[in-house]
Amino acid sequence: MKRVAVGVIGTGFWGENQVRVFRQSRMADLVAICDSNKKRAEEMGTKYSVPWYSDPSKFLRVPELEAVTVCTPTQTHLKVGLQAIEAGKNLFVEKPMTGEERAADRLVNSAKKAGVKLLVGFIERFNPGVRAVKKMLTQKVVGDVIIATGRRVARWPIRIGDVGVVKDTAIHDIDAMRYLLEEEVSAVFAQTGSLRTHSYEDYAEIMLRFKEGTTGFIDANWLTPRKVRTLIITGSDATINLDYITQEITLENSQRLVKPFTPWAEPLKLELENFITTILRDTEEAPSGEDALKAIRVCDAALRSGKSKTLVTLNAN
Ligand SMILES: NC(=O)c1ccc[n+]([C@@H]2O[C@H](COP(=O)([O-])OP(=O)(O)OC[C@H]3O[C@@H](n4cnc5c(N)ncnc54)[C@H](O)[C@@H]3O)[C@@H](O)[C@H]2O)c1
Structure with a gap:
């Protein structure tokens, strides 16, 4: 079975759950994680035996990385999300996708233009x-x-x-x-x-x-x-x-x-499997960036x- 190489950015309270679920997944290879707090990144990398980064641009240059989940604080989602889209990664962004409608609109349009998947964490x-x-x-x-x-x-x-x-x-x-x-x-x-x-x-x-x-x-x-x-x-x-x-x-x-x-x-397991399946089968995103925009x-x-x-x-x- 084909697997998707994933990474988690933002490994705080919620990001750690995603790291745990991906580590146990039969559909995903967790190839790297990133947290701007170096101590936290190292702690999570060591605990889950996965390469860790504290610099998002270095993390996004990991060659095999195909897909990224964004679990950073909400007001950073736009910046981090755009970086990931520019690097050509499929994207799962935690809810609320952004703090403002205009930022949500930008993320939706950028993902569309880049031809990458954009799913949102309505668990x-x-x-x-x-x-x-x-x-x-x-x-x-x-x-x-x-x-x-x-x-x-x-x-x-x-x-x-x-x-x-x-x-x-x-x-x-x-x-x-x-x-x-x-x-x-x-x-x-x-x-x-x-x-x-x-x-x-x-x-x-x-x-x-x-x-x-x-x-x-x-x-x-x-x-x-x-x-x-x-x-x-x-x-x-x-x-x-x-x-x-x-x-x-x-x-x-x-x-x-x-x-x-x-x-x-566990809803999170099903949610992340849906993200992986959407990439593998190249199907419509659901819940999509549009769903996020409407909720915002x-x-x-x-x-x-x-x-x-x-x-x-x-x-x-
Ligand atoms: N779906 C759910 O049920 C659910 C549950 C909890 C949290 N969330 C969402 O997850 C997101 C994170 O929440 P949390 O509770 O884990 O917060 P948190 O503060 O515990 O974790 C955020 C982590 O991101 C890191 N970070 C901050 N800026 C960064 C950047 N630019 N690049 C890399 N790392 C960065 C921080 O160092 C921290 O470790 C929020 O958007 C929140 O709404 C969703």
């Missing part, structure tokens, strides 16, 4: 629970969907200092809802604010109107002491509850409550709505 699409919910929605198990309610709360992860809870956290729910409902957001109303001293919002209650009339509601914050990540789909005939963390599903109507079994699997637009609309306290409409085509 929930690879959560087996989400996959099972998608199947149920396709089979119309709940009838017509009325509202999707997402709750994603925890304490503030202090290392995330360059975006707020909307672009760091709620963006997962925005993409998951776009993916599950197969609809675009046409209007956003949000209340946002910050109870802490950092410069970004740490709570957001976001109401989305999807083009066909479905409602999305997202409660995201960095204030709740316990990590909760849930989704409720309320339909005309039944309701689905998903716990993103345990991947458990409950399906309920007025007669019965069932808990369909979905075998647990919804985030920006939520932030604008939070500031202006008004409804913000979007072009939902």
